[in-house]
Amino acid sequence: MSKLKYALYTGCTAKQSTPELLSSTLAVADKLGIEIIILEEASCCGASHLQDFDEFLAHVLNARNICYAEKLGLTMITICNTCQLNSAMTKHALDSNPELKARVNEKLAEVGLEYKGTSEIKHFLYALIDEYGLDNIKDKVVTPLSNFNIAPFYGCHNIRPSELHHGSNGGENPYMPTSLDNLIDALEGNPVDYSHKNKCCGFHVELQANHTSEVLAGNALVDAIDNNADMVVTPCPLCHLKMDTYQDDMGKVIGRDIELPVLHMPQMVALALGCSEKELGLNFHVQKATQIVEDASK
Amino acid sequence: MSNDKRKVTIKAWRFNAQTDYLPYTKEYKMEVGKDELVLDLMNKIKWEHDGSFSYRRSCRHGICGACAIKVNGKSVLACKQNAIELLDMFNNEITLEPQSKKRAVKDMIIDKSDFWDKHAQVKSYVVADIDPRPESESKQSIAQFNALLDADLCIQCGACHYACPVLEVNEDYLGPAALVAAFRFSADTRDEASKERLELTAQPRIGVWDCVKCYECAEACPKEVNPIEKIGKLHNMQFEQKVAQSNVATRHAEGFVRSIRKHGFLDEADIVVYSEGYLGMYKHLKTAYKMMKSGKIHWQDGVPFIDSMPKIKNLDEVQKLIDISMTNKL
Numbered sequence: 001m002s003k004l005k006y007a008l009y010t011g012c013t014a015k016q017s018t019p020e021l022l023s024s025t026l027a028v029a030d031k032l033g034i035e036i037i038i039l040e041e042a043s044c045c046g047a048s049h050l051q052d053f054d055e056f057l058a059h060v061l062n063a064r065n066i067c068y069a070e071k072l073g074l075t076m077i078t079i080c081n082t083c084q085l086n087s088a089m090t091k092h093a094l095d096s097n098p099e100l101k102a103r104v105n106e107k108l109a110e111v112g113l114e115y116k117g118t119s120e121i122k123h124f125l126y127a128l129i130d131e132y133g134l135d136n137i138k139d140k141v142v143t144p145l146s147n148f149n150i151a152p153f154y155g156c157h158n159i160r161p162s163e164l165h166h167g168s169n170g171g172e173n174p175y176m177p178t179s180l181d182n183l184i185d186a187l188e189g190n191p192v193d194y195s196h197k198n199k200c201c202g203f204h205v206e207l208q209a210n211h212t213s214e215v216l217a218g219n220a221l222v223d224a225i226d227n228n229a230d231m232v233v234t235p236c237p238l239c240h241l242k243m244d245t246y247q248d249d250m251g252k253v254i255g256r257d258i259e260l261p262v263l264h265m266p267q268m269v270a271l272a273l274g275c276s277e278k279e280l281g282l283n284f285h286v287q288k289a290t291q292i293v294e295d296a297s298k
Numbered sequence: 299m300s301n302d303k304r305k306v307t308i309k310a311w312r313f314n315a316q317t318d319y320l321p322y323t324k325e326y327k328m329e330v331g332k333d334e335l336v337l338d339l340m341n342k343i344k345w346e347h348d349g350s351f352s353y354r355r356s357c358r359h360g361i362c363g364a365c366a367i368k369v370n371g372k373s374v375l376a377c378k379q380n381a382i383e384l385l386d387m388f389n390n391e392i393t394l395e396p397q398s399k400k401r402a403v404k405d406m407i408i409d410k411s412d413f414w415d416k417h418a419q420v421k422s423y424v425v426a427d428i429d430p431r432p433e434s435e436s437k438q439s440i441a442q443f444n445a446l447l448d449a450d451l452c453i454q455c456g457a458c459h460y461a462c463p464v465l466e467v468n469e470d471y472l473g474p475a476a477l478v479a480a481f482r483f484s485a486d487t488r489d490e491a492s493k494e495r496l497e498l499t500a501q502p503r504i505g506v507w508d509c510v511k512c513y514e515c516a517e518a519c520p521k522e523v524n525p526i527e528k529i530g531k532l533h534n535m536q537f538e539q540k541v542a543q544s545n546v547a548t549r550h551a552e553g554f555v556r557s558i559r560k561h562g563f564l565d566e567a568d569i570v571v572y573s574e575g576y577l578g579m580y581k582h583l584k585t586a587y588k589m590m591k592s593g594k595i596h597w598q599d600g601v602p603f604i605d606s607m608p609k610i611k612n613l614d615e616v617q618k619l620i621d622i623s624m625t626n627k628l
Contacts, residue, residue, distance in 0.1 A: 012564040015608050017594040041611040043562040048511050050554040052533035053626055060623045061558065061616065107623050111615040160513035161524070173387055174517055175372045195371075200463050200512035207573055208547035209508045212467045216510065245585060245594075286588045 004131055005035040007069040007119070009042050009087065011080040013237040020281025021237050024266040025079050025124060027279035031140060031270075032132060039076070041068045045086040047238075048204060059100070060107050062090035063115040067108065075120040077127050079266065081157035081236035084123045088164055091121055122168045123158055125235040125265055129179050130170045134186040142274035143296050145189030150268065151229035152180035152191060153220065153243070154198050155236035174198060180233065180265065187272040194227040196220035203242040211253065217242050218250030221258050231292065235265040245286045261289035271296060303329035306385060308339055309393040310351065314404050321402070323393065324348075330381050337365055337376040340394065340406070353406035360520065363455030367406045368395045373457035373518035397460035412469070413456050416476035420498065424483060425491035442487050449482035449528055451521045458515035458525045470503045474515035474525035477506060481528035484535065496541040499532050506532045507547035537626040544628060549573045552628040559620050562610025567600030 014022040029036045042065040044050070046058040066087060069076035078084040094101040095117045105114055128137065159165065159174040166172075172179055177198050181191040199220055202213030221243060224232050234240055244262040251258040262285070263271075270280050271292065282289040308328060313321035326347050330339065337355060344351045354364040358377045365376035370388050384392060394406065401408040428436065443450075458474040459465065465473045472480070480499050484492035499505035506529050515525040533551070536542040550573040557565040570582055579586075589595045598604040610616065 012566065015563055016566050017589065019593075041615075043610050043616045044554065044558050044564045046554060047564065049551045050558070051530060052506075053537060053548075053551040053554065053628070054624055055530065055534055056625060057555070057620065057623045060619050064615065064619060107619055110622060111612075111618055113615070156512040156514075161516040175370060176388060200510050200514070202510055204511045205508060207550055207570070208502060208545075209464075209468065209510075212464055212508065212510065215467045216463060245589060249585075284593050286592050286594065 003033060003035060004127070005074060006037070006077040006127060007072050007074040008036045008038045008124075009045075009065060009069070009076050009078050009083055010038060011078065011083040011237070012044050012047075013241065014079055018237045018240060018264065018284065020267060020284040021079055021240075021264045023279050023281050024264060024270040024275065027275040028128075028266045028269045028273060031273040031275060032128075032137070034127075034132065037072060037074065039065065039068050041065075045080075045083045047082050048086060051086065056103075058086070059090045059093060060104050062087050063094060063104050064108060064111070064113060066091060066119055066121070067113040067115055069119040069121075070116055073118075075122055075127070077122050077124045079124050079235075079264075080238065081123065081155040082238055084121065084168075085157035085164075087121045088168065091117065092164055120168065123235060125158065125179060125183070126169050128269070129183060134182055137183070137269070138186045141187055141272045143272050145184070145187045145268070145272050145296065147295055147298060148189050148230045148292075149192050149228050150184045150189045151194060151224035151227065151232045152177075152184060152197050153201070153224070153232050153234040153239055153262075154180060155234055155239045156198075156200050158235060159198060180235065183265070183269070184233070187269065189268075189272075192224060192227050192229045194223045194229070196223040201236075201239040201242045203238040206242065206246075213242065214246065214250040214253040217246065218254040218256070218258060221247065221250070221260055222254065222256050225256075225258065225260055229260065230295075231261040231263055231289070233263045233265055233268045237264060240264055247287055259287065261285065261287055261292060263289065263292075303331050304382065304385065304390070305329055306390055306392075308343070309391075310343060310405070311393060311395045311399070312351070312405055313399075313402050315402060316404075321399065330385065332380075332382050334381045335377055336367070336369065336374055336379045336381055336384065336394070339381055340365075340367075340376060352404040361453055363453035366397055366455035366457050366520070368397055368460070369393065371395075373397065373461045373520070375455055375457065375520035378520050397456055408460075410456055412465075413454075413459050413473075413475065416459075416472050417454070417479055420472060420476045420480040420483075420495055421491055422476070422479035422483060424486055424489045426488050427490070436488055438487070445485050445487075446482055447485070447528065447531070448523055449478050449485070452478050452482070452523050453521055455520065457518040457520055458523075461514040461518035463512060463514060464508055464510055468503060468508060471508050472499065472504055474509075474529065477509075477532060478523055478525045478528045481532050481535075484532070492535075493539065493541065496532065496536055496539055500536050500541055500543065502545065502547065506536075534626065537628065542628060546573045546578065548628055555620060555624065559617055560605075561607045562613045562616050563608060565600075565607050567595055571600045
């Protein structure tokens with residue numbers, strides 16, 4: 001297999017509240033021999049909120065990010081579902097609407113850039129599965145995750161709207177997604193089947209509709225707990241932040257005790273590939289997760 | 299004509315609200331051909347297995363919206379959804395369910411009154427003083443029609459409404475279908491109630507700011523109306539038409555520009571302080587303490603005049619692009 005090389009769009013959370021996401025992503029890439037170039041010029045994707053305020057501005061900023069991946073001639077990989085969605089939506093809008101593309105390029109020309117539409121945009125999860133390959137990952141496992149029942153939480157913005165994502169997510173069925181389950185399998189963990197795996201975590205209304213947010217996240221975690229999960233794993237840092245940080249609040253709202261570690265997808269892979277504790281960064285979790293390293297080798 | 303028929307066992311959720319204490323699932327063996335629809339499966343159950351099986355059906359042409367149900371949680375219009383495609387999607391194991399189990403009257407038939415109430419709330423019609431005996435039609439140009447962005451294709455089947463997780467938690471929320479209608483009539487140049495509708499859809503708990511952005515509605519719609527796109531347009535229109543009031547949700551949206559202009563990145567601490575205001579921060583002190591303890595945030599984050607934020611390279615480009623591209627104001 002020729003060496004894989006990607007332009008990494010980190011997004012904002014990996015640079016701030018979830019440094020463990022960035023360190024574990026880079027550690028996994030390093031172990032697998034995947035070359036990563038971080039797009040240090042890339043700005044925030046707007047996270048759907050900038051889009052609510054000013055859709056055109058959001059397209060301009062996202063197109064600018066993609067320009068930097070195009071300059072490198074690389075596929076842009078994301079490590080956040082919401083970054084993936086907003087970048088892919090801009091790409092789709094510009095590639096299918098020449099008039100909009102021209103209007104955006106008119107702005108980009110002012111800073112010496114041009115959006116061409118030559119780079120693919122893919123979440124790291126699907127780069128690992130569809131391009132690196134599950135069998136190849138399996139060969140590199142040094143710490144099988146067989147001690148754990150792992151509940152995959154897919155996160156909305158990687159699987160819906162399916163029409164937008166199908167070109168980059170292996171045709172994932174949004175009503176019965178399998179990619180994370182298959183990855184857990186490849187790492188010899190036990191995937192937990194539960195009905196909330198493809199549901200919403202409520203992150204995006206955390207501030208203005210707190211009750212809704214707590215109920216959605218709480219129901220998902222309780223469903224995972226009731227199906228004997230030892231941990232949840234998600235490819236989205238926003239799902240992670242919601243589900244990791246607010247467990248006591250959501251527990252109060254829905255009337256259940258909730259204590260469950262929530263891992264980022266690359267942390268789970270890093271654990272199985274034998275990356276260091278520092279690279280895993282489990283100490284950055286609000287819900288205690290550091291014991292997982294020891295539990296893995298019991 | 300292919301004679302290849304697939305032998306399958308179809309499950310159906312059964313319940314009669316008048317006589318049953320609990321719902322139950324029944325299995326029906328049948329053969330399914332490549333051109334058959336989910337509606338054909340329901341007809342087979344009723345005509346060949348159990349005449350009491352109940353569902354709504356009318357046009358059989360994907361236009362009346364009566365036969366919408368769910369299959370394995372997926373919203374489908376029974377007269378449009380190919381059965382083999384669906385069987386392939388779910389490894390031949392499918393269960394027919396009503397759109398909303400808690401609203402079930404009999405089997406697939408639900409009480410849709412909540413859906414119609416929300417439509418009435420947004421005045422889903424053109425509000426205009428028109429001559430009751432007009433001399434000619436009130437014509438619309440192609441451009442005026444295109445501005446409706448296919449919102450007019452909605453058949454009120456309820457697929458998006460009963461796929462929306464917010465409505466399960468917050469019964470005041472208008473939901474995707476009514477919000478599509480609110481957009482459709484507010485975008486109509488003949489309409490005179492668009493400000494009133496925008497004000498309604500700007501209200502907390504009721505309007506667009508309670509959308510969780512899960513895209514379940516976009517996935518569910520059998521007519522490809524893409525409801526969340528219209529919800530996004532309503533967000534934009536609230537700012538364009540100066541209906542948006544300064545509150546936690548609107549400041550959160552607008553605050554992204556402030557952060558991106560300063561750092562390129564979103565300043566996660568600042569956006570919370572900016573959206574809530576300093577007085578509103580008391581709600582977040584416990585969370586901030588937990589996040590600080592685990593090293594997710596730092597004491598100086600969100601404190602004015604201390605800039606500990608990482609910056610993107612070539613930030614000046616982003617600042618210039620904001621200056622020349624932004625059109626809306628809060």
